[in-house]
Amino acid sequence: MITPRTLVDDLLEALVAPSFTRTGYAVRRRLFGWEDPGAWTLAGRTAVITGPTSGLGREAAGSLARMGARLVLVGRDRDRLERTRDELAASGPVAATAVVADLSSLASVRAAADEILAAEPRIDVLVDNAGAMFAQRAETPEGFERTFATMVLGPFVLLSRLAPRLAESPDGRVVSVTSGGMYTQALPLDDLMFERGAYDGPRAYARAKRAQVALMREWARRLDDRGVLVAAMHPGWADTPGLAASLPAFRARVGSQLRTPAEGVDTLLWLAAAPREGLVSGRLYLDRRARPFDRLPSTRLSAADRRELWGRVAALTGEEG
Numbered sequence: 001m002i003t004p005r006t007l008v009d010d011l012l013e014a015l016v017a018p019s020f021t022r023t024g025y026a027v028r029r030r031l032f033g034w035e036d037p038g039a040w041t042l043a044g045r046t047a048v049i050t051g052p053t054s055g056l057g058r059e060a061a062g063s064l065a066r067m068g069a070r071l072v073l074v075g076r077d078r079d080r081l082e083r084t085r086d087e088l089a090a091s092g093p094v095a096a097t098a099v100v101a102d103l104s105s106l107a108s109v110r111a112a113a114d115e116i117l118a119a120e121p122r123i124d125v126l127v128d129n130a131g132a133m134f135a136q137r138a139e140t141p142e143g144f145e146r147t148f149a150t151m152v153l154g155p156f157v158l159l160s161r162l163a164p165r166l167a168e169s170p171d172g173r174v175v176s177v178t179s180g181g182m183y184t185q186a187l188p189l190d191d192l193m194f195e196r197g198a199y200d201g202p203r204a205y206a207r208a209k210r211a212q213v214a215l216m217r218e219w220a221r222r223l224d225d226r227g228v229l230v231a232a233m234h235p236g237w238a239d240t241p242g243l244a245a246s247l248p249a250f251r252a253r254v255g256s257q258l259r260t261p262a263e264g265v266d267t268l269l270w271l272a273a274a275p276r277e278g279l280v281s282g283r284l285y286l287d288r289r290a291r292p293f294d295r296l297p298s299t300r301l302s303a304a305d306r307r308e309l310w311g312r313v314a315a316l317t318g319e320e321g
Contacts, residue, residue: 005031009289012028019236019286019287021237022256022260025259028288037270041068041273045069045124045125045169046070046072048071048072048123049061049126050101050103050128050155051074051131052071052075052084053080054240054241055242056129056261057177059262060129060265060269061073061088061096062088063262063265064125064272065088065096070095070120071088071095071096072097072099072120073098074101075100075130078100085097097119099115099116103150103155104144104150105149105154106149106154106157108154109154110161113158113162123169124171125174125175127174128177129177130154131150131179133205133242137204145193145195147194151208151212152192152208153313155176159174163228166223166228167227169227170227172223172229173231174230174231175233175272176212176216177235178213178233178234181209182206182207182213183295183299187207187301188207189308189309192309192312201246202247205246212232213232213293214305215306216232216284218321229281231280231281232285233285234285234286239258239261240261266287267288
């Protein structure tokens with residue numbers, strides 16, 4: 001239903017810049033009278049989160065812990081994982097375990113999934129948050145371009161392996177953390193590894209995020225009858241160490257209008273913990289409202305394209321999904 005509030009929200013979204021900044025978050029919070037995430041509980045539930053040691057992932061891990069979730073922290077650096085686990089424990093009674101996995105290595109992800117399944121009798125939430133941007137093109141030892149391997153192939157393997165356990169949960173949920181940058185890039189299905197043309201790190205990152213969201217829509221379709229909610233969210237423009245390292249000029253330009261990490265993860269927490277009423281599987285969210293998948297017709301992936309992408313990723317990973 002169109003209301004004065006949704007009209008204001010739609011105008012912000014159409015203007016892009018104010019939508020993605022702190023302004024968009026503040027206006028929408030006031031317009032819709034959002035309930036604070038601290039009101040939701042995850043007591044008795046287990047949440048697996050990738051990339052939990054800094055930026056949005058670290059913020060989300062802390063919030064999920066405060067909601068009462070048992071955490072499985074998945075990352076490639078054991079020292080940083082254990083430090084994060086210890087920091088969370090120091091702030092209150094937190095049940096958390098660290099599982100080492102390099103998301104760019106399919107073998108490492110499979111081993112991590114086996115470890116998680118052996119240790120965790122239930123999995124209720126999977127947060128696909130890990131990401132990386134590289135200045136130069138390089139391939140993993142398994143022969144995959146690093147960005148695509150880290151943000152598409154590795155997460156596909158992890159969800160494939162954990163999906164049966166998520167389906168056993170009375171309220172299984174998957175939340176993919178994407179980026180508004182995906183709106184700027186088409187995804188050439190015959191060049192997923194960026195083998196053609198001059199490599200560009202931000203473009204490779206945006207392509208991988210577009211692939212991530214397309215696969216999320218396919219996961220939602222496949223897991224719907226098993227009761228698992230699958231959705232993507234983008235945090236707007238949030239001030240994180242990753243942004244400072246990869247896009248320093250952009251960070252300097254936007255400056256004080258960048259969102260805080262807490263503002264950036266608000267919708268992630270909403271998708272992970274809020275009552276299901278009003279949540280729709282297979283959608284892309286910003287600030288607790290579903291948004292378009294595309295802004296430019298040239299970037300759109302049809303249903304047939306998404307199925308082709310699924311088939312290609314399944315073939316590359318050896319997973320059936």
